[in-house]
Amino acid sequence: xxxxxxxxxxxxxxxxxxxxxxxxxxxxxxxxxxxxxxxxxxxxxxxxxxxxxxxxxxxxxxxxxxxxxxxxxxxxxxxxxxxxxxxxxxxxxxxxxxxxxxxxxxxxxxx
Amino acid sequence: xxxxxxxxxxxxxxxxxxxxxxxxxxxxxxxxxxxxxxxxxxxxxxxxxxxxxxxxxxxxxxxxxxxxxxxxxxxxxxxxxxxxxxxxxxxxxxxxxxxxxxxxxxxxxxx
Numbered sequence: 001x002x003x004x005x006x007x008x009x010x011x012x013x014x015x016x017x018x019x020x021x022x023x024x025x026x027x028x029x030x031x032x033x034x035x036x037x038x039x040x041x042x043x044x045x046x047x048x049x050x051x052x053x054x055x056x057x058x059x060x061x062x063x064x065x066x067x068x069x070x071x072x073x074x075x076x077x078x079x080x081x082x083x084x085x086x087x088x089x090x091x092x093x094x095x096x097x098x099x100x101x102x103x104x105x106x107x108x109x110x111x
Numbered sequence: 112x113x114x115x116x117x118x119x120x121x122x123x124x125x126x127x128x129x130x131x132x133x134x135x136x137x138x139x140x141x142x143x144x145x146x147x148x149x150x151x152x153x154x155x156x157x158x159x160x161x162x163x164x165x166x167x168x169x170x171x172x173x174x175x176x177x178x179x180x181x182x183x184x185x186x187x188x189x190x191x192x193x194x195x196x197x198x199x200x201x202x203x204x205x206x207x208x209x210x211x212x213x214x215x216x217x218x219x220x221x222x
Contacts, residue, residue, distance in 0.1 A: 004153075033209060037151075043199065043212035056208050088151055092210075098142060098203060100210065102154040 002027065004093045006103035013110050018079040021106045023091030025072050031094035032074040034066060037105075038087045046089075049074055078108075086110045117200060117213040125221050130187040132216040134200030135180075141203045143176055143183050144210065148197045157185075157198075190220045 005024040013019050025032050034046040045058040049068035066076040078085055086109050092100040118133045136143070142161045146154040160167045160176045160183070167174045173186040187194055197217050201210040 031208065035210075042214050043201075045209040045211065048208045050208070058209070090153060092154075094208075097159065099144060099156045099159045100154075101156060102146075104153040105151075107151070
């Protein structure tokens with residue numbers, strides 16, 4: 001099976017812009033989670049989707065949103081970008097044994 | 112916020128030596144997982160130990176879990192230069208469909 005695919009790999013945006021990141025989970029997996037990784041805060045949970053429904057959300061402002069499509073692909077959107085949003089954004093697909101398979105991430109730089 | 116702490120934050124060893132890192136957490140868990148990350152790329156799932164298990168092995172990896180002390184350890188035996196990476200523990204709580212990560216241990220294996 002193909003792994004978790006995240007696009008794009010790298011992104012540079014300007015403060016105030018918005019950005020959309022994409023994640024395709026492992027075929028057949030319906031759970032998709034998003035995490036943000038920064039040097040200061042480490043790895044933090046953003047949200048989790050299952051069958052197009054958001055089941056859990058982390059402690060992030062409303063500028064961070066996501067959605068999942070019927071084919072399980074997921075997108076996350078960050079509006080009104082701030083410098084502090086610069087991070088590695090990781091998407092994960094949950095396996096049957098409850099482990100997670102992560103994508104390679106999207107590195108977002110806000111300038 | 113992060114679930115717990117990892118100790119040490121950094122570890123430098125010679126090839127062939129063993130590497131041990133510890134993880135503490137705060138709340139009840141379903142399982143605890145260990146991940147490896149190379150140079151800011153995606154996380155690779157190493158091993159999962161359930162709350163009713165005390166020890167688990169996978170190749171050169173040995174994980175222990177002490178739920179009474181809310182702690183876990185990861186032992187990498189006969190380390191190789193390719194084991195150089197950051198290692199993260201992550202807890203999967205009873206409810207929430209999310210992972211809560213520790214701060215990570217940076218391991219350097221010198222040839």
